[in-house]
Amino acid sequence: MEYSVNHGAWNAVFAVPSSLVDQHIRLAGALQLKVLLWVLRHAGERFTPEMIAEAVGASAADVRDAMQYWTITGLLSETAAQDDDAPSAAAPAPQKSTADAHTPASLSEPAANPPARQAPAGDAAQTAAASAPNFSAPAAASAASPAAAPNAAFPAPRRIPKPDGLFLAKRVSESEELSCLMQEAQVILGRALSPGLSSGLLMLFDDYGLPADVILMLLQYAKSRGRDNTSYIESVGKSWADEGINSHERAEQKLRRLDETALAWRRLQTLLGIDRRSPSRREEQFASAWITDWKFSDALIREAYNRCIDATGKMKLSYMNKILEGWHLKGISTLEAAQAEQQAVRDRNRKKAQPRAVTYDLDALEQMDLTSLPK
The missing domain is CATH 1.10.10 (Arc Repressor Mutant, subunit A)
Structure with missing residues (x-):
């Protein structure tokens, strides 16, 4: 059987970034690929997640998750919505040239001074407007991102709010180590990271001070136990931070102890x-x-x-x-x-419990002077 190109279909084409095939063809899911292709096809137009959901046959929530994945990887960038109700079609983020590429930072040290997240200011209406996502060019995303400032204390207090999508995308674009962490996490878990898990990993890295290699060891442990959900990973990560497990050696000792405990329980069962x-x-x-x-x-x-x-x-x-x-x-x-x-x-x-036998000295009683007995 022979195949030939239908030239009629080439009358309308659109560009697709090379990195989609080079880096994401194995990790990205089917829905994520569908969403990105739809967005690239409608670049410059106005759309909503509901419109994409209807076109690709998925829920709006799943579409938002898929777009968040491309935001994290850098192919899309997210900014706060302006006056329009519907977000515009996304433009792919610029790719680094080969000349600018450099070796990823070591995974043995946490980020020394990650930018501090700032709570949005203004009344409830302004907050609601700012929360609506708008996918656009990276320059706009940079302008809308919170101002960067070094953390004053390390580690930060507990009950830290998880970072939002804007801050997450900004940090991933700024830190080669963090970007490498996110990519390796997908390989370990065998799936694309959800926005919630991506934010949780960033929180463990920035706010709880866990080095990237320790986080990856945590993910491998969670995967081996079949408990690689977001809540379990965050819970264990916070516990490790509280225990001071902040190095590769301490993480190995902890994992060895956990393995011994698991073996002990199976033996007891x-x-x-x-x-x-x-x-x-x-x-x-x-x-x-x-x-x-x-x-x-x-x-x-x-x-x-x-x-x-x-x-x-x-x-x-x-x-x-x-x-x-x-x-x-x-x-x-x-x-x-x-x-x-x-x-x-x-x-x-x-x-x-045995009763004590009672004995009497008869000779002593006979010799006893009866007058000496008490009256």
């Missing part, structure tokens, strides 16, 4: 017949203490389980922990020692 499920934090702590820290054998853990069942009629890890913690403090590390300790306790209790 098998030993006690616990259903296959994710453990609670307290259950993880018990498993880690018994198996990783105290290094109890399966026989000792099973003995603690049997005593728990005998005493309470059901499995209670907190009750088992009291037994095992007591053995740990007493230095009991074998089943024989635990059974001997239990037998010693039983003997003491039995001895205390």
Whole structure:
């Protein structure tokens, strides 16, 4: 079978950036590609996300997410809407020439002085107007971006607001390290980053001080556990920042500890017949203490389980922990020692429970002077 070009279709053409194929053809999703092609086809026209959604057969929310992806990658830029209600079609952001390209910054250090985000000023009406997205040329985006200022303290206070799309696009365009982080994150997760996750990664990088390589290690861990959603990644990232995990070495130690805890829990599940499920934090702590820290054998853990069942009629890890913690403090590390300790306790209790025999010295009573007895 042979193919030929239909020249009639070439009467109307539009430009597509080379970087779309060179850099994004593997990472971008089908909807993101459709949205960008539609936007490039209607460059210079006025449109709304609803118009694109109707054309490509998707929801307006998904269209906004797709456009946010191209904003983050730099092919589109986002500015605050002006007087018009509908945003204009986006123009592709200018590509760096080969002569201007340089090696990406090392992923071992966090951004030293990331620009500070500023809250929008004005009344509610001005705020609502400023929140409407308008995709246009990069020069307009730069003019509408918040003023850059170095952070006064490090790390910043907790409960930090997540950056918006404008600030995110500005930071990605300014920092080669941050841009590399976003691209590597997509490779690790195997999908395009949502606006929420992109903002969350920027927050961990700028505000919580996690280096880029630590964030990538966090993403690999979340992916391996099948919990690579935005809320889990942000929660773990904040926890790592609070624990001072701000270097590659500390992150490796943390991940090693997490792996040991996961192995301990799986061993405990098998030993006690616990259903296959994710453990609670307290259950993880018990498993880690018994198996990783105290290094109890399966026989000792099973003995603690049997005593728990005998005493309470059901499995209670907190009750088992009291037994095992007591053995740990007493230095009991074998089943024989635990059974001997239990037998010693039983003997003491039995001895205390026996009645004391009453005896009398008859000779002493006979010699006792009855007159000396108290009246």
